[in-house]
Amino acid sequence: MRFLPVNSRALLVELADLDDTLALLASLQKTPVHGVEELVPAAQTILVQFRPSATTAPQIVREIASRRLDARAGRSDVLVEIPVHYNGEDLTDVAQMLGISADEVIRRHTQGEYTVAFTGFAPGFGYLVGGDPIFNVPRRSSPRTRVPAGSVALAGHFSAVYPQASPGGWQLIGVTETPMWDLSRELPALLQPGYRVKFVDAATLPQAAATAAEAPAPETKQQDPSRTSALLVRATGLLSVFQDRGRHGQAGQGVSAAGAVDQAALKTANRLVGNASDVAALETVGGGLQLKSRGDTVVAVTGADAVLSITTAAGQRWNAARYAPFALADGDTLAIGQPVAGARCYVAVRGGFDVTPVLGSCSTDTLAHVGPEALKVGDVLSVLPAPRHAIVGEAALAPDDLPTLHDDVVLDIEFGPRTDWFTPDAVELLCTQRWQVTPQSNRVGLRILGDVPLSRTVTAELPSEGTPLGALQVPANGQPVLFLADHPLTGGYPVIACIAPHHLDRAGQIPVGAWLRFNPIRQFSEIAPAESASLSDEEETP
Numbered sequence: 066m067r068f069l070p071v072n073s074r075a076l077l078v079e080l081a082d083l084d085d086t087l088a089l090l091a092s093l094q095k096t097p098v099h100g101v102e103e104l105v106p107a108a109q110t111i112l113v114q115f116r117p118s119a120t121t122a123p124q125i126v127r128e129i130a131s132r133r134l135d136a137r138a139g140r141s142d143v144l145v146e147i148p149v150h151y152n153g154e155d156l157t158d159v160a161q162m163l164g165i166s167a168d169e170v171i172r173r174h175t176q177g178e179y180t181v182a183f184t185g186f187a188p189g190f191g192y193l194v195g196g197d198p199i200f201n202v203p204r205r206s207s208p209r210t211r212v213p214a215g216s217v218a219l220a221g222h223f224s225a226v227y228p229q230a231s232p233g234g235w236q237l238i239g240v241t242e243t244p245m246w247d248l249s250r251e252l253p254a255l256l257q258p259g260y261r262v263k264f265v266d267a268a269t270l271p272q273a274a275a276t277a278a279e280a281p282a283p284e285t286k287q288q289d290p291s292r293t294s295a296l297l298v299r300a301t302g303l304l305s306v307f308q309d310r311g312r313h314g315q316a317g318q319g320v321s322a323a324g325a326v327d328q329a330a331l332k333t334a335n336r337l338v339g340n341a342s343d344v345a346a347l348e349t350v351g352g353g354l355q356l357k358s359r360g361d362t363v364v365a366v367t368g369a370d371a372v373l374s375i376t377t378a379a380g381q382r383w384n385a386a387r388y389a390p391f392a393l394a395d396g397d398t399l400a401i402g403q404p405v406a407g408a409r410c411y412v413a414v415r416g417g418f419d420v421t422p423v424l425g426s427c428s429t430d431t432l433a434h435v436g437p438e439a440l441k442v443g444d445v446l447s448v449l450p451a452p453r454h455a456i457v458g459e460a461a462l463a464p465d466d467l468p469t470l471h472d473d474v475v476l477d478i479e480f481g482p483r484t485d486w487f488t489p490d491a492v493e494l495l496c497t498q499r500w501q502v503t504p505q506s507n508r509v510g511l512r513i514l515g516d517v518p519l520s521r522t523v524t525a526e527l528p529s530e531g532t533p534l535g536a537l538q539v540p541a542n543g544q545p546v547l548f549l550a551d552h553p554l555t556g557g558y559p560v561i562a563c564i565a566p567h568h569l570d571r572a573g574q575i576p577v578g579a580w581l582r583f584n585p586i587r588q589f590s591e592i593a594p595a596e597s598a599s600l601s602d603e604e605e606t607p
Contacts, residue, residue, distance in 0.1 A: 215228075228244070
């Protein structure tokens with residue numbers, strides 16, 4: 066085993082192969098380690114996320130290093146057949162890489178049987194092993210910004226089906242209409258660890274069998290038009306979604322936490338209107354959101370520095386203060402202007418929005434398409450009655466260091482877990498070069514661009530492994546991606562460093578076009594079990 070640092074809340078355990086990984090996972094699931102909150106297994110690693118107030122990295126390393134890897138996960142009897150139309154954009158390229166014809170690629174891909182080794186990247190995304198050993202192809206040098214749902218793809222020794230439209234760097238060889246993720250099913254993910262999978266060429270099937278029946282849409286909660294209090298959506302801005310503290314504890318389903326990218330702003334907005342800190346609020350990026358009050362409501366807006374203008378039913382206008390509760394009378398319309406600092410505002414309403422949780426959270430995961438849909442013009446957002454004990458808070462101090470386009474934004478980073486995959490010059494360059502946030506950025510992550518790309522000493526394909534919030538993942542083109550709240554659980558590009566947890570909220574407020582600099586607060590150093598035993602339980606050495 067190798068133990069690699071990730072950040073102050075996580076470490077990565079690297080094992081010899083998939084069998085050892087599944088054996089350690091079985092051990093950790095059977096006898097959990099105190100303080101560990103989440104396990105994200107992958108091909109040869111397990112990402113261990115823990116609560117620093119309950120344990121330390123050295124304690125976890127000592128405990129895991131003592132585990133015996135003699136428990137093997139059982140194999141399911143379930144066989145899932147997936148019809149595929151082999152018309153993928155990369156089919157010809159894959160054939161050329163392997164030195165065979167496209168028809169031979171199809172024949173070999175449908176001839177073998179696969180097993181779901183683990184899930185990750187997105188809900189319903191199963192990493193399939195087995196099949197013909199010829200399939201060992203590299204990922205694309207630069208990931209696509211959008212891979213269509215149902216795409217059948219290859220990367221390294223794995224096959225997979227993209228359950229939702231999402232970014233991705235795998236080689237696309239076909240497409241299936243069989244849904245991989247469906248919340249109306251008892252088990253939303255069609256592919257569960259251990260299931261056997263066989264791909265079938267849809268061209269050889271009768272038309273009725275080649276096309277999967279359309280899955281029924283999950284039931285959605287109907288708004289009650291008789292409610293006296295609501296906010297009516299007059300304009301949505303660039304993107305406005307519901308967010309709370311996140312969908313934690315769902316890694317086993319392949320579901321990441323999502324949640325507000327600026328957790329402090331979310332909690333403050335709720336406190337100002339007398340809500341519990343985990344109540345869902347609206348997160349809106351940029352300006353443009355307009356909400357009209359039906360009945361009397363009390364709201365608060367936190368996060369980015371933007372003008373808040375109120376227009377009454379009679380046409381009078383006034384400005385409201387950020388980080389302070391204010392009342393909206395029936396017919397008043399709140400409009401949020403374009404931020405001059407920061408990127409995202411949070412709108413909380415006293416009592417909270419009447420929104421249905423999905424898998425225990427009201428957060429909208431834009432990558433996985435889990436949770437409520439993004440706001441649309443005409444939506445009626447019903448407001449719940451406030452509890453009797455709820456007390457509206459006093460005005461809070463707005464942050465004075467929000468990121469802007471005028472000054473470099475400095476983020477503290479902790480090196481690891483794959484710093485040693487990069488050249489010494491690249492490690493130095495990460496912290497000495499300025500990086501600009503590109504327009505391709507969103508809640509999944511910030512794509513950043515530097516004059517000189519980061520080069521690697523290890524050019525081999527990295528088996529997919531768990532990626533935490535704040536990871537700086539570096540694709541083959543050498544231009545990093547900073548993972549935000551809707552990031553995939555697993556990824557196949559090395560992570561050179563991670564944003565320190567205390568700067569995650571700041572990272573979520575960085576606008577497109579801003580310039581970044583990274584400040585290292587911990588250098589990379591593999592954690593050896595023998596060394597961890599000599600470290601203090603109260604403090605780790607950098």
